[in-house]
Amino acid sequence: MKLFSIKGRSSIDGKHQSGAERIVSEKELENVLTQINKRLTRKPFDYLSIKVSLIKKQPCVIKSLKIVDVCADNVGEATEKAVKLLHSATGLSEEKIKKLIKTVHTGASPDGNNMRGAMIVDQKGERIELDPYRGVRTTEIDFIDRDEVLKKLEEKGYTERTADALAVSSKNMNYPDITAEFCTSDEPDYLTGYIAVKGYYYRITPLKTEGNTKGGRIYFVKNGINLKKLYNYLEKEAVLIEYTETD
Ligand code: PML
Numbered sequence: 001m002k003l004f005s006i007k008g009r010s011s012i013d014g015k016h017q018s019g020a021e022r023i024v025s026e027k028e029l030e031n032v033l034t035q036i037n038k039r040l041t042r043k044p045f046d047y048l049s050i051k052v053s054l055i056k057k058q059p060c061v062i063k064s065l066k067i068v069d070v071c072a073d074n075v076g077e078a079t080e081k082a083v084k085l086l087h088s089a090t091g092l093s094e095e096k097i098k099k100l101i102k103t104v105h106t107g108a109s110p111d112g113n114n115m116r117g118a119m120i121v122d123q124k125g126e127r128i129e130l131d132p133y134r135g136v137r138t139t140e141i142d143f144i145d146r147d148e149v150l151k152k153l154e155e156k157g158y159t160e161r162t163a164d165a166l167a168v169s170s171k172n173m174n175y176p177d178i179t180a181e182f183c184t185s186d187e188p189d190y191l192t193g194y195i196a197v198k199g200y201y202y203r204i205t206p207l208k209t210e211g212n213t214k215g216g217r218i219y220f221v222k223n224g225i226n227l228k229k230l231y232n233y234l235e236k237e238a239v240l241i242e243y244t245e246t247d
Helices: 029-040 075-090 094-106 146-155 160-173 227-236
Strands: 003-012 015-025 047-054 060-063 066-071 119-121 141-143 178-184 193-197 200-205 216-221 239-242
Touching (some): 015 141, 029 047, 075 094, 075 178, 075 216, 094 119, 094 178, 094 216, 141 146, 141 160, 160 193, 160 200, 160 239
Parallel strands (some): 060 239, 066 200, 141 239
Antiparallel strands (some): 178 193, 193 200
16 A cells, blocks of 8 residues: 655744644545644744655554553652653663753753754763754654544543654654653643653653743663664654554
């Protein structure tokens, strides 16, 4: 079956506004293009692009991580829980992890803004992105039957952002040399973030302070990782995800 990758994004004054990515069959193409167009035009924009390309290599199919809800009374308690999960998945010291999280909360790009993609941190706690302004982006992903998955997630009180983040983290955790991921949104009122480790997506609220426009992702990787292969997997290889319900 012919599959197409769709990538849409909008911006205003050069600042990212909305994005949407899908993998769809030829039959779904027209409908999904309409959906994406609606999603991108919800926010004001002065630039909008939607790119469609045929996927040449058949995507591999993987299972999604299982969602585990973690509640905390405040950001401090949520961060402590996040740090413990990351410490046990990466072996990095709690102090180092806290510093890295603070970097995300204050703007991880060298100019103090949010990065477009994720930071990459090795087991020595060092940042190793090829470009620290851009980072790495996980793309070329979709759920098999995304609408059905979205319905199931929304019934459980989750959001479209949860669906997108679950897809990203499931692709990430499928890579043997990625051990964990940290993520908070850059939306000032979206306080839920997550920690992904092998098999699980720990959804933690509130993982950031209300009103903070800084957010982003950290990918924790093994020492000596081949960055060229990592970038190629995350940015170029198409992956389809089968949603797995939490028991
Ligand atoms: C969730 O709702 O499970 C957390 C999603 C984090 C989204 C981050 C983002 O979209 O920027």
